[in-house]
Amino acid sequence: MGANGERLLEVRGLKTYFHTQAGVVKAVDGVSFDLDRGEALAVVGESGCGKSVTALSILNLIPDPPGKVEEGEVIFEGRNLLELSDREIRQVRGNHIGMIFQDPMTSLNPVFTIGNQIREPIQIHLGLSRKEAKQRAIELLEMVEIPQAEKRYKMYPHEFSGGMRQRAMIAMALSCEPMMLIADEPSTALDVTIQAQIMELIGRLQREINLAVMLITHDLGVVAGVAEAVLVMYAGKVVEYADIGRVYYNSRHPYAWSLMRSVPRMDEKRERLLTIGGSPPSLINLPPGCSFSPRCPFAEEICSEQEPPLVEAEPGHLSACHFARDFERHGKGVED
């Protein structure tokens, strides 16, 4: 949402479907958002809402078949990534857009040393010699705060702890000085203290090297410290898109609103956590009207009849709810 910087990435009407035997799974169904240079955007939502598929679609990494990007544009630095050839998109991957994955335990190849693997993208994209690449890899390990980088360079992944591996993954993703980092649940598989360290590291790198970050997570606490804008997804669609403060304190969508209220807080005494009833809908058979309506505490007749458009509830605050504009009043009325 940041209007201050230079536009780096524009995603417009992205639709990624999976053609399965059971039917067409609309994993991503018309998602649009922007990312500026140096901006951090969080994409939140529950498992299976299309967060990761959105990220993979940007880099054209959807396994085809069964997946396919049906429609939409991914404009990165003026080029539509979805129209690039195999060779051209490989130049973008790793070189201009780095990506890190959820489970650092499995995203490193067990048979090569850490150094060898960090060196790989450097040699692929920057064409440095082995020796120069090694020097750079050691610098990168130092940048992600791995102590004794020179010694660690020669070690194998199984000799690293989870947090260290994720740091190594970040070093690998940043090895070619990309302008953008996609972090797909980078801290989910780590314990809480390490989570905080990894998020702090990503935040620091974002500021220091002016990195645009697309942070995918289902942990709202993780988002708070790093992101500037939040994109809330539900059943493959964007339901709310605004600055982090607005989504956290002045949500205009019942799903995001319920999500915020189901986060445990230290400064509030509550007997039970609020939960969102029901389960996410099947992406093959979406309920008519608003996908969230069967679980929505505020649902009215119109919700199961018409699909709400994504509208500007207030300047710079998009929400896909029939009652987005007077959400506060509407919600309060129901709650009381």
Next chain:
Amino acid sequence: MRLPDHGGPEDLMPGKEQPDLLGPEIEEFELELEKEQIHGRTALWSDVWYRLRHNKLAIVGIVIIIVLFLVAIFAPLLATHDPLYSPLYDSTVSSAEKAGAVKQTPNSEHWLGTDQLGRDIYSRLVHGSRVSVEVGIVAVLISLLIGLLFGALAGYFGGWGDSVIMRSADIFFAFPTVLGAIVIMTVLGPGLINVFIAIGVLGWATIARIFRSSILSVKENEYVEAARAMGASHARIIWKHIMPNSIQPIIVYATMGVGGAILAEAWLAFLGLGQQLPAPSWGNMLSEYLVYYTTDPWMMFIPGTAIVLSVLAFILLGDGLRDALDPRLKGSV
């Protein structure tokens, strides 16, 4: 009641003199420990060699294989006679001498005796080892080349190419190797080069199948996706990220396959399709000597034993490698 003086939390407050906790020394010590672990534990191949060394049968296999290779390499030096020289066709040898020269039992002049044409069996055996070693290596290399290529294409890319490749492999499976080889040899004609081709081509299907299934599981790993996200090409991903993680069953199978190829060559030579007489190979020696099994049975046991021992050696080594490469397979070794 007063508690004994343990030193309260205020002792740990900043500003208070801290005892030296040996920080750097401990770190130094841990470093040493890690270094030891790296060299003692992490290198896959030294690990494999360690486990192999403690497997007696595998060592027997390795020793036989080394001897076999040395014999094949130094055959001209080790042979005591010309393997093709037959006194029967030598006009300078008298008829009486000719009669005494054939089918001699082992003696100091002819270590393993002489055959029905008076040729030195030991020298023929030594020269024949070359054929077996060549067939074993070349045929398996051909199988590997075709099998790995098609296995990788089928496993990595999937789709209709996978179906076409694996159904073709099924067709090859339908033929018993020797029968298939006979068919190919009949088309190509007898001769050693054609033996390489026949055995090699027939072996690809198993290797392709093993490699494909191994790739199918390895390619789902996140590090493969991570490599794709870093912009690595398909060839690079297959070669660098998938191959090293899926090659172990292939190593085992290929080792045993060398034994299989030696046996198949012996079969073909036995049927007169391999190495052509008078040049010796273990298979054609066996087929020649088998004729005399009622009168001089010891003759056929000489090439027979050589074939059995070499095939067994490769199977023992392959078996040992399987255990050594996968420590989980047999509990602790």
